[in-house]
Amino acid sequence: MTTGILALIILSAILAQVAIVMLIGLYRRKGQYRNLDESRSKAQTLIETHAPATFVAAPVTDNLPWEGFREFMVQHREFEDSNRSICSFYLVPVDGNPLPAFRPGQFLTFKLAIEDSVTHQPKTVVRCYSLSDAPRPDYYRISIKRIPAAADRPDAPPGLSSSFFHDHVQEKSRILVKAASGHFHLVEDEPLPIVLIGGGIGITPMLSILNTLLKDETDREIWLYYGVSNGGEHVMKEHLQKLARAHDNFHLHVCYSEPNENDLQGDDYQHTGRVGIPLLRTTLKLKHYQFYVCGPGPMMESLVPGLEDWGVDSGDIYYESFGPASIIKHEKTPLSATTQPITVTFSRSGKSILWDFDADSLLEFADANDIEVESGCRAGSCGTCQTAMKIGAVDYNQEPDADVAPGHCLLCISTPTSDLTLDA
Numbered sequence: 001m002t003t004g005i006l007a008l009i010i011l012s013a014i015l016a017q018v019a020i021v022m023l024i025g026l027y028r029r030k031g032q033y034r035n036l037d038e039s040r041s042k043a044q045t046l047i048e049t050h051a052p053a054t055f056v057a058a059p060v061t062d063n064l065p066w067e068g069f070r071e072f073m074v075q076h077r078e079f080e081d082s083n084r085s086i087c088s089f090y091l092v093p094v095d096g097n098p099l100p101a102f103r104p105g106q107f108l109t110f111k112l113a114i115e116d117s118v119t120h121q122p123k124t125v126v127r128c129y130s131l132s133d134a135p136r137p138d139y140y141r142i143s144i145k146r147i148p149a150a151a152d153r154p155d156a157p158p159g160l161s162s163s164f165f166h167d168h169v170q171e172k173s174r175i176l177v178k179a180a181s182g183h184f185h186l187v188e189d190e191p192l193p194i195v196l197i198g199g200g201i202g203i204t205p206m207l208s209i210l211n212t213l214l215k216d217e218t219d220r221e222i223w224l225y226y227g228v229s230n231g232g233e234h235v236m237k238e239h240l241q242k243l244a245r246a247h248d249n250f251h252l253h254v255c256y257s258e259p260n261e262n263d264l265q266g267d268d269y270q271h272t273g274r275v276g277i278p279l280l281r282t283t284l285k286l287k288h289y290q291f292y293v294c295g296p297g298p299m300m301e302s303l304v305p306g307l308e309d310w311g312v313d314s315g316d317i318y319y320e321s322f323g324p325a326s327i328i329k330h331e332k333t334p335l336s337a338t339t340q341p342i343t344v345t346f347s348r349s350g351k352s353i354l355w356d357f358d359a360d361s362l363l364e365f366a367d368a369n370d371i372e373v374e375s376g377c378r379a380g381s382c383g384t385c386q387t388a389m390k391i392g393a394v395d396y397n398q399e400p401d402a403d404v405a406p407g408h409c410l411l412c413i414s415t416p417t418s419d420l421t422l423d424a
Contacts (some may be wrong), residue, residue: 003068005371007067008019015379024167025230033074035097040216041163059193062205062304063097063099063100063137064100065100065180065181067179067180068175068178069093069111069177069178070093070176070177070178070179071093071094071095071174071175071176071177072091072092072093072094072174072175072176072177073091073092073093073094073172073173073174073175074089074090074091074169074170074171074172074173074174074175075090075092075139075171076089076090076138076171077090077169077170077171078090079087080143080235080339081232081233081234081235082231082232082234083232083233084148084234085145085146085233086143086144086145086147086201086235087143087144087165087166088141088142088143088144088278089141089142089143089144089165089169090139090140091108091140091175091177091286092138092139094174096135096360097150098138099135099136099137099138099139099140099348100179100180101135101137102131102135102179102180102185103180103182103185103186104131104135104185104186104205104207104208104209104211104212104213105130105131105182105184105186105205105208105209105292106130106131106181106182106183106184106185106205106379107128107129107130107180107181107182107205107379107381108128108129108131108140108142108177108178108179108180108181109126109127109128109177109178109377109381109382109424110126110127110128110129110175110176110177110179110375111124111125111126111176111177111178112124112125112126112127112160112161112164113125114160114161114164116152117157120388123396125160125161125164126239126374126375126376126377126382126384127161127376128141128142128182128205128376128377128379128381128382129143129144129204130142130182130205130208130294131180131204131205132204132205132207133207133208133211134208134211134215135212136269140177140180143201143204143207143235144162144165144166144201145162145263146158146159146163146166146198147159147162161423166239172330178382181377181379181381181382181401182377182379182381182401183348183379183398184205184292184294184318184319184320185205185209185318185413186209186212186213186292187318189288191220191285192220192288192290192316193219193220193221193222193223193288193289193290194209194221194222194289194290194292195209195223195225195280195284195289195290195291195292195327196209196212196222196223196225196292196297196367197224197226197227197275197291197292197293197294197303198224198226198227198293198295199228199274199275199294199295199296199299200218200225200228200233200295200296201235202235202293202294202295202296202299202321203235203294204227204294205292205294205320206226206292207235208225209292210222210224210250212219214243216246216248218249219249220249221249221251222247222249222250222251222390223251223253223265223283223284223289223344224240224250224251224252224253224256224281225252225253225255225279226240226252226254226255226275227254227255227257227273227274227275227295227299228254228255228256228257228305228362229256229257229258230256230257230258230259230260230263231256231259231260231263231268231269233262234254234256234268234269236346238266240249240252240254252270253270253271253275253279253283253284254255254268254269254270254271254272254418255269255270255272255274255279256265256268256269256271256272257271257273258271259272274299275295275299275303275305276302276303276306277303277306277307277309277310280307280310281310288316288317289312289316289319289379291307291312291316291317291318291319292318292319292320293307293317293318293319294319294320294321294404295321296321297321300405302322302385304317304319304378320379341354341355341418342354342355342416342417342418342420343419343420344362344365344416344419344420344422345388345391345397345419345420345421345422345424346366346371346422346424347421347422347424348423349371349424350423351369351371353369355415355416355420356368359415360397360412360414360415361397361411361414361415362394362409362411362415362416362422363378363385363411363412363414365394366424373385373387373411373424375411375412377412377414378412380396380398380399380400380401380402380410380412380413381400381401381402382402383402383403383404383410385411386402386404386405386409386410386411386414387408387409387410387411387422387423387424388407388408388410388422388423389407389408389409389421389422389423390421390422390423391419391420392417392418392419392420392421393416393417393418393420394411394414394415394416394417395414395416395417396410396414396419397413397414397415398413400413411424
């Protein structure tokens with residue numbers, strides 16, 4: 001065998017090995033694309049399906065929250081009460097990618113294009129709504145109550161964003177959504193028994209917490225106190241009753257303050273009246289609990305201080321008033337060391353006003369003085385009320401979730417430390 005033939009044989013062997021490696025790589029790449037196509041097909045099937053029963057509870061992924069607003073599609077909508085005043089919206093991501101987990105009790109922020117009633121031109125409105133189900137990788141659920149005009153002001157317009165969702169957001173509608181956020185959420189640092197208290201539409205974050213705990217088959221004792229006027233407003237009655245029958249560690253207490261003639265005590269509800277400290281004292285055992293409370297202002301103003309008067313440590317009480325749109329605090333932020341009067345100037349409005357040290361935030365102060373400021377979550381998360389400070393500085397009541405530009409502040413969670421001039 002000549003040297004040339006030997007070299008040719010060696011070269012052929014090398015080329016054959018390279019070809020085999022390339023063929024193996026091509027086969028694996030085809031498998032990857034096939035898996036990707038299957039994932040996209042599943043996502044598209046989810047978007048095109050109309051029945052909520054098609055949702056599959058898959059394990060929650062560790063995906064990170066997205067930046068800015070992401071496009072979602074309404075896969076399904078469903079009324080949750082016999083009055084048809086509360087509607088759930090099931091939202092799936094248009095890109096088909098898995099959703100990140102959230103903390104049960106948190107909310108989503110929405111950017112809505114709503115027609116202005118005067119100019120009839122679309123305007124951007126930012127609103128937040130609590131998630132009402134356990135975290136899942138394939139869909140989010142929110143449940144929104146239609147807010148009618150106030151009874152004492154029939155000429156006033158009904159709720160802008162709630163009416164928009166009920167009247168215009170249909171199946172297949174697309175909507176822009178910011179990742180879940182908010183400081184009101186389940187705290188799992190210690191395995192204490194949990195007391196959930198929801199008034200009216202304040203039941204939504206409680207449903208998220210409850211569904212999460214029972215889905216994870218917790219052995220923690222869970223007590224839910226849910227107050228509404230009557231059976232017409234009772235949200236997800238069958239779902240709650242089914243959970244109570246299926247889980248010995250879940251204790252359901254429903255209160256109707258004004259039951260209808262056909263509402264049966266012991267069947268539809270357990271207690272007549274409102275959720276209050278006397279009811280809690282007679283039904284809860286003496287032990288250490290975590291309390292989570294969400295409801296209308298009057299309920300919060302009586303219940304939260306009542307819990308503290310009963311001896312519950314303030315660190316074991318977590319609450320907000322009717323969702324993130326109006327978070328309240330049971331421990332007021334200490335005032336600045338100065339006792340000197342502070343003047344807040346709203347430059348565009350042309351108003352200079354002495355600061356009210358009883359105001360919880362600059363946004364509340366602006367509202368009280370008829371100064372219009374765009375706002376959304378009122379919880380330091382959406383960034384809608386971010387305003388430039390021309391002169392002065394502020395203190396924050398809590399750490400902002402939203403990114404704050406230099407020289408700006410979030411009015412919803414800040415108070416002035418000196419004379420302040422705002423570009424508002």
